[in-house]
Amino acid sequence: xxxxxxxxxxxxxxxxxxxxxxxxxxxxxxxxxxxxxxxxxxxxxxxxxxxxxxxxxxxxxxxxxxxxxxxxxxxxxxxxxxxxxxxxxxxxxxxxxxxxxxxxxxxxxxxxxxxxxxxxxxxxxxxxxxxxxxxxxxxxxxxxxxxxxxxxxxxxxxxxxxxxxxxxxxxxxxxxxxxxxxxxxxxxxxxxxxxxxxxxxxxxxxxxxxxxxxxxxxxxxxxxxxxxxxxxxxxxxxxxxxxxxxxxxxxxxxxxxxxxxxxxxxxxxxx
Numbered sequence: 001x002x003x004x005x006x007x008x009x010x011x012x013x014x015x016x017x018x019x020x021x022x023x024x025x026x027x028x029x030x031x032x033x034x035x036x037x038x039x040x041x042x043x044x045x046x047x048x049x050x051x052x053x054x055x056x057x058x059x060x061x062x063x064x065x066x067x068x069x070x071x072x073x074x075x076x077x078x079x080x081x082x083x084x085x086x087x088x089x090x091x092x093x094x095x096x097x098x099x100x101x102x103x104x105x106x107x108x109x110x111x112x113x114x115x116x117x118x119x120x121x122x123x124x125x126x127x128x129x130x131x132x133x134x135x136x137x138x139x140x141x142x143x144x145x146x147x148x149x150x151x152x153x154x155x156x157x158x159x160x161x162x163x164x165x166x167x168x169x170x171x172x173x174x175x176x177x178x179x180x181x182x183x184x185x186x187x188x189x190x191x192x193x194x195x196x197x198x199x200x201x202x203x204x205x206x207x208x209x210x211x212x213x214x215x216x217x218x219x220x221x222x223x224x225x226x227x228x229x230x231x232x233x234x235x236x237x238x239x240x241x242x243x244x245x246x247x248x249x250x251x252x253x254x255x256x257x258x259x260x261x262x263x264x265x266x267x268x269x270x271x
Contacts, residue, residue: 019121023157030150034188037195037219038212079260084126087114091130092137105234107134108185109241110249111152112178115159116170117253123156147192155181171246178238186231187223194222 087110094107107130115123128149135141135148158181165173195206204222206215 023124034191037191037206038215040208083260084129087126088129088133092134095134096138104237106237106241108155108182108234108238109178111156112159112174112181112242113246113249114253115156116162116174117250118257120157120160123160124153127152127156144192147189151185151188155185171243174246175239175242178242179235182235182238183231186227186234190223190227194219
């Protein structure tokens with residue numbers, strides 16, 4: 001069926017004003033952490049220090065804890081925690097099985113579908129928690145992890161904010177979003193190490209203090225030369241999984257959310 005009113009969304013974690021403010025704050029910090037190479041002058045030590053990635057690695061988790069605390073403040077009940085744990089475990093398994101070799105990372109379609117079915121707040125937390133859990137399982141903890149967590153969180157968050165469609169139109173929209181998210185994830189993640197990499201070809205290297213446009217051109221060349229094919233595989237795989245598995249997975253998630261009846265008020269009756 002493609003007609004009729006869009007299915008009612010059941011948000012496992014609602015985004016209230018305080019939570020929204022925390023999400024905006026962390027996103028602004030995240031944008032600054034990703035985008036500082038295009039804004040920094042040549043003088044500061046950060047422009048040349050190999051320790052700079054670790055500074056962001058120490059900073060971002062503290063900010064993400066604030067977001068999780070705000071999400072949990074009265075909005076995350078036991079059923080939300082249980083569903084979050086189950087889906088994070090599934091996502092961790094998908095990430096371990098996919099290994100990421102050659103861009104084969106099937107976990108991203110889960111962030112898209114879960115964010116779509118269960119709400120933007122749930123998708124944001126799921127993306128971060130899954131990347132953290134999978135890193136602990138595989139030994140992939142390093143200065144790149146906070147960047148991966150916040151980028152994955154953004155993917156789930158964005159999926160929950162997509163316009164209300166249903167049927168084939170919804171699947172096509174999610175596939176297009178998944179493809180764009182797969183490419184954008186790679187485009188963002190490379191930024192954590194690009195300023196500190198040294199290349200024989202000067203057209204690929206970061207130059208502190210150069211105009212934003214010049215560094216953007218260099219970064220585009222770096223991205224095309226190093227990881228575009230890898231990220232394109234991720235984008236195509238995510239889109240295909242959204243098309244092939246989107247309908248049953250969305251139906252299962254929405255059915256589980258309806259039966260869970262999140263935040264239902266408890267009623268006590270006298271025997």
